[in-house]
Amino acid sequence: MKTSTSILTRLGPLIGLVFVVALFAVLRPRTFLTVGNFQIMLLQTAVVATAALGMTMIIISGGIDLSIGSNIALCTVVIASLLAKGVPPVFAALGSIAVGSLCGLLIGTLITRLRLTPFIVTLGTWGALRGAAKGLAHESIVTAPATWLNGLLQTPGPGSRWMLVAPGVWLMLALTVFVSALLRFTRFGRYIFAVGSNEQTARLCGISVGRTKLLTYALGLAFAGIAGLMQFSYLTVGDPTTANGIELAVIAAVVIGGGSLSGGEGSVFGTVIGALIMTVVANGCTKMNLANWIQEIVTGIIIIAAVVLDRLRHRVGT
Amino acid sequence: MSALLQMEGVRKRFGATLALDGVDLDVDAGEVLALIGENGAGKSTLMKVLSGAHAPNEGRMQLAGEAFAPKDPAAARRAGVSMIYQELSLALHLTVAENIVLGMEPMRGPFVRRAEMRRLAIDAMTELGRPDISPEIPVRKLPVADRQLVEIGRALAVGARVLVLDEPTSSLARHDIERLFDLVRKLKARGLAIIYISHFLEEVRALCDRFIVLRDGRSVGSGVTAETKNADIIRLMVGRSVDDLYPRSERTAGEPVLVLEKIAGVSKPADASLTLHRGEVLGIAGLIGSGRTEMLRAIFGLDPIRTGRLAVKTRHGPATPAQQWSRGVGLVSEDRKGEGLALNLNIAENTTLTSLPRWVSPRAQSRSAQRWIGRLGIRCRETTQAVGELSGGNQQKVALARLLEHDADIFLLDEPTRGIDVAAKAEIYRLINELACAGKAVLLVSSYLPELLGICDRIAVMCKGRLGPARPVSEIDEHQIMIEATDTSPA
Numbered sequence: 143m144k145t146s147t148s149i150l151t152r153l154g155p156l157i158g159l160v161f162v163v164a165l166f167a168v169l170r171p172r173t174f175l176t177v178g179n180f181q182i183m184l185l186q187t188a189v190v191a192t193a194a195l196g197m198t199m200i201i202i203s204g205g206i207d208l209s210i211g212s213n214i215a216l217c218t219v220v221i222a223s224l225l226a227k228g229v230p231p232v233f234a235a236l237g238s239i240a241v242g243s244l245c246g247l248l249i250g251t252l253i254t255r256l257r258l259t260p261f262i263v264t265l266g267t268w269g270a271l272r273g274a275a276k277g278l279a280h281e282s283i284v285t286a287p288a289t290w291l292n293g294l295l296q297t298p299g300p301g302s303r304w305m306l307v308a309p310g311v312w313l314m315l316a317l318t319v320f321v322s323a324l325l326r327f328t329r330f331g332r333y334i335f336a337v338g339s340n341e342q343t344a345r346l347c348g349i350s351v352g353r354t355k356l357l358t359y360a361l362g363l364a365f366a367g368i369a370g371l372m373q374f375s376y377l378t379v380g381d382p383t384t385a386n387g388i389e390l391a392v393i394a395a396v397v398i399g400g401g402s403l404s405g406g407e408g409s410v411f412g413t414v415i416g417a418l419i420m421t422v423v424a425n426g427c428t429k430m431n432l433a434n435w436i437q438e439i440v441t442g443i444i445i446i447a448a449v450v451l452d453r454l455r456h457r458v459g460t
Numbered sequence: 461m462s463a464l465l466q467m468e469g470v471r472k473r474f475g476a477t478l479a480l481d482g483v484d485l486d487v488d489a490g491e492v493l494a495l496i497g498e499n500g501a502g503k504s505t506l507m508k509v510l511s512g513a514h515a516p517n518e519g520r521m522q523l524a525g526e527a528f529a530p531k532d533p534a535a536a537r538r539a540g541v542s543m544i545y546q547e548l549s550l551a552l553h554l555t556v557a558e559n560i561v562l563g564m565e566p567m568r569g570p571f572v573r574r575a576e577m578r579r580l581a582i583d584a585m586t587e588l589g590r591p592d593i594s595p596e597i598p599v600r601k602l603p604v605a606d607r608q609l610v611e612i613g614r615a616l617a618v619g620a621r622v623l624v625l626d627e628p629t630s631s632l633a634r635h636d637i638e639r640l641f642d643l644v645r646k647l648k649a650r651g652l653a654i655i656y657i658s659h660f661l662e663e664v665r666a667l668c669d670r671f672i673v674l675r676d677g678r679s680v681g682s683g684v685t686a687e688t689k690n691a692d693i694i695r696l697m698v699g700r701s702v703d704d705l706y707p708r709s710e711r712t713a714g715e716p717v718l719v720l721e722k723i724a725g726v727s728k729p730a731d732a733s734l735t736l737h738r739g740e741v742l743g744i745a746g747l748i749g750s751g752r753t754e755m756l757r758a759i760f761g762l763d764p765i766r767t768g769r770l771a772v773k774t775r776h777g778p779a780t781p782a783q784q785w786s787r788g789v790g791l792v793s794e795d796r797k798g799e800g801l802a803l804n805l806n807i808a809e810n811t812t813l814t815s816l817p818r819w820v821s822p823r824a825q826s827r828s829a830q831r832w833i834g835r836l837g838i839r840c841r842e843t844t845q846a847v848g849e850l851s852g853g854n855q856q857k858v859a860l861a862r863l864l865e866h867d868a869d870i871f872l873l874d875e876p877t878r879g880i881d882v883a884a885k886a887e888i889y890r891l892i893n894e895l896a897c898a899g900k901a902v903l904l905v906s907s908y909l910p911e912l913l914g915i916c917d918r919i920a921v922m923c924k925g926r927l928g929p930a931r932p933v934s935e936i937d938e939h940q941i942m943i944e945a946t947d948t949s950p951a
Contacts, residue, residue, distance in 0.1 A: 329816040336813055339802035346762065346791060346799055347814045347862070348782030406804045 154451060155399050155415040158444075162419055166426030173429045181297045183421050184311045188295060189214070189372045190388060191417040192314050194395040195321045196365030198413045201396050202325070203358040204338035204405030205253065205260040210366050210392055212271035213245050214385040217370020219275045221291070222284035222380025231289040235371050242367025243360050245271060250359030254352040268389070275382035284380035294375035310372045314414075317368065322410040334358055339406025391420060394441075398448040419444065462525060463488045464653045465510075465541070465622050470519030472505055472677075479505040480516070481677040485655075487622065492644060492654045494664040494685065497674035498697055498909070498942075503657055506674065507624055510655075511543045512536035523622070534563060541622045542615030546630055548607050550599050557581035557595035560614045584613035588643060605636035612643070623647065624655045629663060630749055641667055659747050661690050661948045673697055690948055691939070698909060698938035706914025707893040713917065714738030717870055717901045718789075720759065723768035728754040730925030732768070734903075736870070741892060741902040742930060743916030745909065745941045751925040752905040753794055756872045759903075760784050760791045772870065785814050790868030792859045794875040794905070796852070800859045803848030807833070807840060810847050811861045832861035837887060853884025860891065871895060871902045877911060889915050909938045923947050 166174045173179065193210050200207050207213075217238040224234035245267065252263045294310040305312070325331035336344045337354045344351050373385055397403065398419055399412025420441055427437040463486035472480040480502050487493040497503050508514045510521070512530030521528040523539060530536035533543070550559050557577050566576040581595035588609050599607055608628065615623055625644070629637045644667055648654055656668055664671060665685055672682040673696040681696040718736040723729060728751030736742050744752050757763040759770060761780045770778055772787050779787070793800035801810050808822070808829035816825075829843040836857040840850055847858055856876060863871055873892070877885045892902055892915055906912050912919055913933055920930040921944040928944055942948075 326822060327820050329818050329820055332809065332813070332816055332820055335805060335809065336802055339805045340799070342793075342795075342799035343802045343810075343813075346760075346781060346793060348780070348785040349813075350782070402804075406802065 155409075155412045155419065155448070158398070158448065159415050159419050159422065162422045162426065166422065166429065170426065170429045174426055178297075179425065179429075181307055183418070183425050184307050185295055185297065186425070187414075187417050187421045188308070188310045188314045189369050189376065189385075190391050190395060190420070191414045192317060192372060193366055193369035193388065194392045194399075194413045194417050195314075195317055195410060196362035196369075197392045198396050198399070198401060198408050198410055199321065199325065199334060199358050199362040200260075201393070201401045201403060202338045202405060202408040203334045203355055204341065205355065205359065206264065206393065206403065207249065207359070207363065207366075208261065208264040208389050209245070209249070209266075209268035209271050210363070210369075211385040211388040212268050212275065213242055213363060213366040214370040214373050214388065215382050216245070216271050216275035216278070217242055217367050218374040218377060218384055219279045219284055219380035219382050221371060221374045222286040223278065225286035225289060225291075226284060231291045234289075235291060238371045238374070239364050239367035242370060243364040245366070246359035246361070246363030247356065249363070250356035253359070254355050272382070279380060279382040281382070283382075286374075286379060288378070291371070291375050292378045295372055296375075310375060313368070313372075317365070318410055318414050321365075325410060330354070330357065335406055337405075391417075394445045395420065398445060400452055402452075416448070462486075462522070464524055465528075466520075466522040467506075467510065468520045468522075470506065470509055470516045470521070472509055472514060473517050479677055480509065483519070483674065483677070483679045485672055485679065487653045487655055489621070489651045489653050490648055491670065492648050492656055492668045494668035494671035495655055495657045495674065496659075496661075496664065496671055496693065496697060498907070501674040501697075502677040503674055504626070505677075507543060507626060507655070507657070510536070510622075510624065511541060537615075537618050537620075538564075540618075540620055541624070542618060542620040543624045544608065544611050544615065544626065544628060546627045548604075548611050550607055550611060552600035553598060555596050555598055556585070556593060556602070556610050556613075559599055559610055560584055560595075560617050562614065564618060580617050581613070584617045585609070587616055588613055589646070604631050605633070605639070608632070608640070609643075612647075620652065622653045622655065624657070626657045627659065628656075629658070629660070637663075659946055661693060661946055664693075665690075690943075694939055694942045694948075698942060706911065707890055708741075708915055708917075709893055709897050711739050711897050711917075713740040714899060717773050718759070718903065719769075719771040720755075721769040723755065723758060723770060724766045725751075725754050725758045725763050726766055728925040729758065729922070729927060732922070732925075732927040734920060734927060734930055736901045736903050738869075738901050739896055739899045740917045741896050741904055741915055743912040743919040743933075744903065744905045744922055744927070745912050745919055746907075746922035746945050748907060750922045750945065752922050753874055754925075755922070755927065756791060756874050756903070756905060760789065760872060762791075785866060785868075787870075788868050789870040789872065790814075790863035790866055791872040792856075792863065792874060792876050794878065796855055796859060796879075797848075801847050801855055804846050806844045806846055807838070807850075807858055808843040810858050811865050814862060815866045828865050829861070832857075832864060835864075836861060836891065851880075851884075853880035853887075856880050856884065856888065860888065869900045871900060873902060874905045875907065876904070877906070877908065885911070909941055912941075913938065921945050 220241045221234045221238045224237050249263055249267055252258055253260050295308050297308055298305040333349050333354045336349060337351050341351055377384060395417035396408060396413045398416030399409055401408030423440055424437050465487050467485040470480050470483045483506055495503055509516045512533045512535055530539060560581045561577045566573045578595050585591055585593050590609055593606060599610060628640060644654060658664055668685050671685050673680050714737055716735045716737050720732050720734050723732045732755050746752050754763060758765045761778060761784055765778045772789060775787060797803060808825040811829045811832055812825045826843040838854050838857045847855055877888055896902055916933050918930040918932055919936055921928045921941055923945055
């Protein structure tokens with residue numbers, strides 16, 4: 143897509159990211175502009191960005207998932223429980239992805255079979271999955287034996303400095319490339335755009351709208367499972383109350399990155415940049431000793447400004 | 461004495477198109493005037509000017525001797541001009557009384573005077589002869605005919621002097637139509653001026669004192685209903701010469717590729733049989749709402765088929781849209797923006813949507829789109845431009861390009877030239893002609909008779925869900941089509 147409009151659309155969030163990085167670099171060159179701080183910021187972004195990859199697919203298809211935070215919490219509990227039972231770490235990780243994906247199948251089935259709106263369905267699963275996590279964890283934290291999974295989100299030590307950033311960050315970047323390719327170079331990916339842009343057109347063109355949505359939720363929420371894995375690695379325990387409210391950060395990342403909540407539009411790279419922008423702002427504000435409430439107001443302004451700018455870009459495009 | 465409402469030399473331009481080109485209309489108190497014209501003749505635009513929804517570019521309007529220039533529909537209503545649209549504009553969850561006073565609620569300070577509201581509603585419904593309709597009942601619980609009465613009641617409550625009824629019988633059962641007619645006569649006796657828009661000449665004859673005919677945005681004739689024959693009214697509606705806009709090369713029909721035998725859908729079509737051959741353009745005429753679109757949708761698997769037999773080439777039985785595409789059938793929807801195209805996707809995506817391989821190459825998509833942009837003369841910046849940014853005619857060409865890219869050989873085209881400019885129309889006619897010459901089969905639904913007569917080989921007329929026999933275009937004319945489409949006997 144080498145065109146003036148899509149380059150603008152693609153670059154818009156990137157310009158925003160460069161702007162906030164430059165801003166804090168000027169304001170706090172000593173503390174903000176360090177290799178260590180950048181490693182930490184990437185680390186802090188990994189969970190939200192990974193979940194947001196799946197959310198990008200879901201939002202492009204015209205859907206939404208408000209329960210992704212509950213899903214992530216459930217996944218941390220599942221991993222911890224499996225590890226505590228002596229399951230090898232690889233299978234515990236796969237179990238987490240499977241649980242995330244199954245939740246997606248459940249949500250997708252409710253939406254397509256019962257013809258409910260995604261907002262309502264996932265408002266329901268927002269509570270239900272959180273409850274399931276708490277039940278599975280017997281309303282407490284699930285401790286797990288230490289395994290290599292815990293190292294997923296740790297900045298490389300002296301022996302592995304060649305990695306530059308934590309393995310989880312590399313995983314997140316690899317998944318970004320994967321989802322981007324899936325959306326651009328597969329028929330399924332193009333169908334996700336078509337269904338989100340105009341369901342009637344998709345139906346007219348012989349696309350199975352229900353199946354496309356179902357698969358989008360199942361695949362998209364496999365990323366909630368991976369995000370859950372990263373969150374577990376960060377916490378080193380299974381915590382049914384973790385990731386509370388993360389769904390809003392995840393949705394915000396997609397929207398800042400150029401996703402449209404009415405479907406048919408969204409960019410995977412934009413989403414990751416959107417997630418990074420929010421981390422940079424939070425980190426930069428902390429470095430400037432600004433109170434938490436100021437960070438929250440600034441983040442809110444950025445979300446709204448991103449959408450306004452996106453609309454202006456569209457108008458210029460015509 | 462001058463008429464209650466007068467419109468003189470009204471012109472309305474939308475961009476380059478002249479929707480109204482000098483219309484004169486007058487209607488007096490205690491009179492029912494029929495406003496007649498083909499689809500697209502400008503009736504709706506004229507009524508929108510009258511009701512304040514559009515401001516005219518030129519022309520004068522007078523109401524009871526005073527200049528009348530409503531700035532919006534609310535102002536027109538207050539001045540005494542009320543419209544009853546085909547699609548009723550009621551708030552379904554509110555009660556009858558709340559709907560009747562909507563926008564002009566009797567107030568005391570910040571509070572609605574509920575007793576007064578109730579009284580206004582009861583008065584209005586009593587005047588309409590239906591005091592049995594409770595003011596407290598939510599409108600959604602009423603049958604359609606009664607909802608229409610509530611809407612008329614709303615007009616009376618606001619003190620309407622001119623009442624416009626836009627095809628009011630299109631959603632009514634026969635006995636409800638009789639009741640509506642009685643009511644219209646009663647309102648006329650009370651001194652209201654009524655403008656009655658209808659396609660059905662029988663209704664016009666039963667109800668209206670005078671008529672006025674619109675064609676191509678002009679008032680082309682008027683008269684007293686009782687003194688005019690149906691045949692003369694129809695001649696006024698269609699009288700046009702067909703120029704060389706319409707290419708139709710010599711061609712011979714090949715083997716049948718699409719056969720319908722007594723197809724019936726859930727409500728429409730009621731009974732449709734036809735045989736479409738290779739190398740021919742078969743036109744379907746009829747009024748809007750006669751079931752033509754529903755027939756195409758049933759063929760294509762978008763709507764269910766209740767009874768009847770469908771065969772595409774050698775395959776029998778109903779099929780899903782995906783199966784029909786794989787058999788070489790393609791549909792261009794009448795609703796370009798709502799259904800035909802994904803507006804925020806680009807030209808390449810829209811063109812290739814039905815023919816994507818499992819692994820997609822964006823570059824190949826662009827190449828395909830580029831080919832059709834050249835062949836069809838689609839005016840755009842690039843293949844990755846969003847379809848929503850194109851003009852109507854170019855959008856329609858993208859919708860057609862999808863069928864060409866798919867290499868379809870049975871084309872179901874539903875109003876393919878609606879709302880597009882003449883140049884784009886001409887190009888689409890040429891394309892249809894080329895397709896037929898190349899042995900493709902085209903089923904063309906259109907409300908524009910000159911185009912049907914100009915490019916089709918055979919034409920069948922649909923009326924109230926029933927499809928008549930297809931006849932060679934040499935054996936049928938506009939006059940005959942209008943008679944069949946409106947179910948009129950040439951009295």
